Amino acid sequence: MRRSWTARLSVLGRPLISTRWLVCHKRYTTMTASEAREAAKPGKLHGRAFYESIGSPKYIVAPMVDQSEFAWRMLTRSYMADSEQSKLLAYTPMLHARLFSQEEKYRRGHFQAVRPDASEPWLDGNASMDRPLFVQFCANDPDALLAAARHVAPYCDAVDLNLGCPQGIARKGHYGAFLQEDQDLIFRLINKLHRELSIPVTAKIRILETREKTLAYAQNVLKAGASILTVHGRRREQKGHLTGLADWETLKWLRDSLPPETVMFANGNILQEGDVEKCLEATGVDGVMSAEGNLSDPAIFAKPPPPGEEGREYWRGKDGKGGWRVDGMTRRYLDIIHRYALGEEPPQRRPLFMPGDDTAWLAADDAEGEGDEPARKRRKKDGPPRKEEANPNLSAMQPHLFHLLRHFVTRHTDVRDMLARGRKDGIDGYERVLEAVERRVAEGLLEYERTGGESFEAELRALEDSTPAAATESNGAGAGDETESQKADTVPEAESSRGTIRRCKRPWWVAQPIVRPLPSEALAKGAITLSKKNKAAVAAGASSRDLGSQKGGDDDGKEGAPHKAEAAAAAAATNTTTTHENGATAQQVETEAEAEGRKEELASRDELVAG
Structure with missing residues (x-):
């Protein structure tokens, strides 16, 4: 195989691949798209032919750790009209390939395609009610990924590789979005399944710092043999207070830059049912994936009933x-x-x-x-706690x-x-x-x-009258000092989440999305603070591009200096320090409580990557 990259060894001995090939991606010619298709197993559909064979779904339930399991997929499907059922595709929760391939207990606890000690179809992937279905794995070993994929191949339509998880646990485990610097490994993971698995392979990625790098990344994934490409319109750094908005314009540019036969899904900014069609129109993709929006409203893909036909639900x-x-x-x-x-x-x-x-x-x-007695004290139960499967x-x-x-x-x-x-x-x-x-x-x-x-109506009026309030905590500032949040300008409407909240607001008895503050709002409230270097840049009216370049970032092709809050948010996305109540920085808190934090993160994911 011909390869064009430079490599060096990290302190741990792991090869790190530079991104030089991303700029000159045409030199990365390990396998052409046509060669990849021909390398597929005989009779295995690929790309758009495969997509059409499963009904050309345009509504997609995202893979979510411990949250897109069978029961939730069934709940989402239950709101779809019979005529719309074929348009819904669902993913399993993200599964750990190595654990899935090696441990039967892990497989039984996370994927229930057949009953224990039986062979008849049961829940996950049951052809009568849970299709089409893609099973997603996180992995960094092609052989382990293939072994895991072979376990689920009889019970799903495709296997998906997670390349989008941005959490710290993914960095520690070297998977998800933290593989994006190792494009050779990504190619080998996908190509291994494309060549040797009986069903298609797909992949989910995030956008990179520039459109050109994102395009080269997508081309590498497709050349490796991915039949469908899902792209989350946020970068790896966009999480927590810095989540912000997904970039539909970049998704549109990417869709237009890829061959027309490419099947592409978009992910990001889907809060309500109406956002699905808006995203399809704005990006030109084949399907739209929803994660958190689906968790807040499992009927997010369902059409609302006509007036007068609401029924009881x-x-x-x-x-x-x-x-x-x-x-x-x-x-x-x-x-x-x-x-x-x-x-x-x-x-x-x-x-x-x-x-x-x-x-x-x-x-x-x-x-x-009214006649209830006060709560009684709990009695200690005799015997050891019952252990359930x-x-x-x-x-x-x-x-x-x-x-x-x-x-x-x-x-x-x-x-x-x-x-x-x-x-x-x-x-x-x-x-x-x-x-x-x-x-x-x-x-x-x-x-x-x-x-x-x-x-x-009283709640809506209160929402209209509310204004963004600056945080009052001093975060360790002296009595005569003015905090960063107090110095921040009032966040403009265009850079505020208030408009989205008003649009989405419903009575508390109605399912509705959770609207996160934008980075500029988090900055104004003091949830995030800038480094000294970026404070000076914001004071000088630096543009998003200037602030991003301080950390090696690239601009998105737009010119002109943004509003101060926008520039500050851009700076925060590249160099931020979260301030805690005791005045300690996030880096200090991480150093002092790293072990405990990692334990909690592992537990929250049901020991997904234990060991």
């Missing part, structure tokens, strides 16, 4: 805006858990409440609640419900506390959460009708 306000009710979503979700994860019929339930229905059950619950559908319930009920539990903190105990109490605890949710939603609907919608 969809709510529409007096202003015509609406959404799916969280009590109905929670009920659907628990019914799926009962039926599939637990293998039992769901409990008999009363119809979801609508104004005009009998309210005797609410009065009965009130009387029962790991079930990805059950372990994901609590985080799913916290996402789905995020706006609900902000108001009803008693339900939040019930949900916090849900994992320990099991399915019975989650059923009690559902009962409380249904009751609170009924009360909210009655209040809305009683006030003629004023109960929600």
